[in-house]
Amino acid sequence: xxxxxxxxxxxxxxxxxxxxxxxxxxxxxxxxxxxxxxxxxxxxxxxxxxxxxxxxxxxxxxxxxxxxxxxxxxxxxxxxxxxxxxxxxxxxxxxxxxxxxxxxxxxxxxxxxxxxxxxxxxxxxxxxxxxxx
Amino acid sequence: xxxxxxxxxxxxxxxxxxxxxxxxxxxxxxxxxxxxxxxxxxxxxxxxxxxxxxxxxxxxxxxxxxxxxxxxxxxxxxxxxxxxxxxxxxxxxxxxxxxxxxxxxxxxxxxxxxxxxxxxxxxxxxxxxxxxx
Numbered sequence: 001x002x003x004x005x006x007x008x009x010x011x012x013x014x015x016x017x018x019x020x021x022x023x024x025x026x027x028x029x030x031x032x033x034x035x036x037x038x039x040x041x042x043x044x045x046x047x048x049x050x051x052x053x054x055x056x057x058x059x060x061x062x063x064x065x066x067x068x069x070x071x072x073x074x075x076x077x078x079x080x081x082x083x084x085x086x087x088x089x090x091x092x093x094x095x096x097x098x099x100x101x102x103x104x105x106x107x108x109x110x111x112x113x114x115x116x117x118x119x120x121x122x123x124x125x126x127x128x129x130x131x132x133x
Numbered sequence: 134x135x136x137x138x139x140x141x142x143x144x145x146x147x148x149x150x151x152x153x154x155x156x157x158x159x160x161x162x163x164x165x166x167x168x169x170x171x172x173x174x175x176x177x178x179x180x181x182x183x184x185x186x187x188x189x190x191x192x193x194x195x196x197x198x199x200x201x202x203x204x205x206x207x208x209x210x211x212x213x214x215x216x217x218x219x220x221x222x223x224x225x226x227x228x229x230x231x232x233x234x235x236x237x238x239x240x241x242x243x244x245x246x247x248x249x250x251x252x253x254x255x256x257x258x259x260x261x262x263x264x265x266x
C-alpha cells in the first residue's frame with residue numbers, strides 16, 4: 001500500500017438532487033453549466049450520476065418516493081438550494097437561463113457582500129449563482 | 134492586487150439546507166458531526182450559517198416559504214440528500230444517531246462499492262454517510 005492510499009480520506013459533503021427524468025437532467029446540467037459526467041449508472045430507466053462543474057461535484061438520481069427521495073415536482077417545493085460559486089456569475093446565470101432555467105431574481109450586488117442571482121432549473125431545483133465581492 | 138487575488142476563483146457547489154429553528158440546527162450539526170461555524174448571521178430570529186465538517190462546507194438557513202425555501206417539515210419530504218464522505222462512516226453514523234438522528238438504514242458494504250448508511254436528522258434532512266471501498 002502506498003503512503004497516498006494510507007492517507008486519511010478527505011471529508012466531503014455533496015448534494016444528491018432527486019429529479020424526474022434523470023437522463024434529461026444530466027443533459028440539462030451539461031448544457032447549462034458545462035458539467036462533466038464523472039459517473040453514470042442506468043438501471044431500469046433510472047439514472048444515478050455524479051457530475052462536476054469545473055471540479056465542483058454533485059450527484060443526481062431519479063426520484064424514488066418509496067425510499068424517501070422526492071423530486072421538487074412531487075412535493076411542490078425544494079428543501080435544499082444549491083450555492084454555486086463561480087468566477088463570473090453573470091455569464092453562468094445568463095447561460096443557464098438561455099438553456100431553460102427560469103429567473104427567480106437577477107444577478108446583482110447584495111448588501112451581504114455577494115454578487116449573486118437565483119434561478120430555478122427545469123427540474124425544480126433552485127440555484128444561487130454568485131461569488132463573494 | 135496580489136497575484137493570488139487576481140487568480141480565477143475556484144468553482145464550488147454547496148448545499149444550503151432549509152430548516153425550522155436554524156439556531157438549534159447549528160447546535161445539532163456541531164454536536165453530531167463536529168461542525169465548525171464559519172459564518173453566522175442572526176436577524177429577527179432567523180439564522181443563516183455556513184458550517185464546515187473537517188473542511189467540507191455547507192450552509193443552513195431558517196426556512197422562508199414566501200421565498201421558495203421550504204424545510205422538510207413543511208413539505209413532508211426532502212428533495213436533496215447529502216452525501217457525507219468520511220474516513221470512518223461507522224463512527225460518524227453512530228455519533229449522529231447518539232445525538233438524535235434517526236436510522237434509515239445502517240452502515241453496510243453496498244453492492245455498488247461503497248460502505249454507507251443513511252440517517253434522517255431532527256430537521257428532516259437525509260444524510261448518506263459513507264466512503265467508496
